[in-house]
Structure formats: structure tokens, C-alpha cells
Amino acid sequence: MKPAPFAYAVAADLDAALAQLAAGETAKPVAGNQSLGPMLNLRLARPGLLVDIARLPALRAVEEGADAVRYGAAITHAEIEDGEVPDATGGWLRAAAAGIAHRAVRNRGTLGGSLAHADPAADWAVVMTGLCATAIVEGPEGARRVAMEDFLTGAYATTLRPGELLAAVEVPRPGPGTQWGYWKFVRQVGEFAKASATVLVDRAHGRLRCTLGALGTAPLVLPQAEALLAGDCTPAEAVAAALPDRTKEGRALHEVALARALSQAGIDSAGGSGA
Structure with missing residues (x-):
């Protein structure tokens, strides 16, 4: 067509x-x-x-700070994957970018474009929510900062108002000893996830977060992060509490995704991390 x-x-x-x-x-x-x-x-x-807006200098800039790195919204997935821009996380962003679609898509697709499009199954939606990132929005009334979990409001829906642009994404630097896990289920390389989850344990900055993605809506930050990390709540229990309207079969992939993200972060979902 x-x-x-x-x-x-x-x-x-x-x-x-x-x-x-x-x-x-x-x-x-x-x-x-x-x-x-x-x-x-x-x-x-x-x-x-x-x-x-692909070549606007303001949207192509990367600013490094002591506590965070600010990425212009027009930075491509491939530039993150290839290390052409600094990785605030020491490698987690590069790994996530490398798993997005196919290389041809990564060469053109942008960080801000993916987040503004807000596909529920997209990688950056759950990864940036899981990393406690902040959206920098520019519009007729000036700039505003929005926590990523508030920026993404539903399937293909964000808090962007008419005339506004997602100008940048600010990613906090993790503290010493921070643990991270990201797992997604895809049937084959290049597909969108059927279920995904992230785990962040950054006790130096008080950031503990377990997030589910590919839910058909915005990523979901689980309230049981501390209990999951301590082993007082299993992934199955946390997912069941978060998605009570779904059948056990409908929750199964998300339960496994969360368990594997916990494992990647070095956390025994049965017995906690002891971190």
C-alpha cells in the first residue's frame, strides 16, 4: 500500500x-x-x-554527568549497540540495543522514537522503566521531566501533549555492586517480545525495581521488589498479584521471564540474594 x-x-x-x-x-x-x-x-x-527531526543537533547530543547520562532522542539503537555513545550502565544498554529487531532496523531506529511510539512489547519501554530513566520533554511551554513509568501510559500512549517532543532520555548511573537482569521471550530473532522482565538492585542509590513488559499496555513496576529479592515472594506469586485478571496460562511466560531476570541479576528467586 x-x-x-x-x-x-x-x-x-x-x-x-x-x-x-x-x-x-x-x-x-x-x-x-x-x-x-x-x-x-x-x-x-x-x-x-x-x-x-533526525539530524537536529539538540536531539543528537549526549551529555555525561556524574550521576547520569542524557541521551538525545535521535540517537540510534546501533549507536548504542556499537558503543559510539557512552553507556551509563557499563554495558547493559549495549546488550539491550543489540537484541532489538534486526541490524537494518537498529541502524535507523531511534531511542526516542521507540519510546514515543510506546509499543508495549518494545525493548526500550521495559528497559528504561526498569533502569529508573527519566524522559525529557520539550514543548511550547518549555521543558519538563517525566519518570519513565509515568511517561508511558498504555499501548501506544504516552504523556506527550500536542506540539511536544521527547527530546532526551536520562539514564542514572548505577552504584557500586548494582545487579541487573533483563529477559525477554521471542520465538525468533527480530520479533517483538511475548513477555519480558527487568530487575534492578541498586542499594547504593535506593533503587530496587522489578518490572514486567510486553503486557499489551505500559510496563508494570511490581510493588513486591523487596519481597522478591528477599525470597519472601516467588515470581509466580508476584505476577499473579500484579495480573489477577489473567489465567495461570496467560501469566506463565511472565513468571518465567521474571525468574530468569532475577537469575541474571544473581538472585535466587527461591531464597533471595542476601544483598
């Missing part, structure tokens, strides 16, 4: 992009075009104007 007719503009800078997006209700930003492109061809999306 072919997309419905639309106008196309290359933004000169971030201010120009915001002005162009605010000018019409049907304007949409485009960078890697790995998600929007197929939607255009299927006519699931029919914007009147596409504003190209």
Missing part, C-alpha cells in the same frame, strides 16, 4: 520543529521511521505534515 498524501519538512532546529508541530493538529515528528513508516503505508496513520 501507499501512504495517504502528506507534506514533508526538515526542521532547522528544535525551536523550528516545535513551531512546525504546533502549527497543525495532524503534524507528526519523524526520525528513524521504523515504526511510523509501516503505519503510513497501511494508512493507520495519516498525518498532514511530517517534520523530520
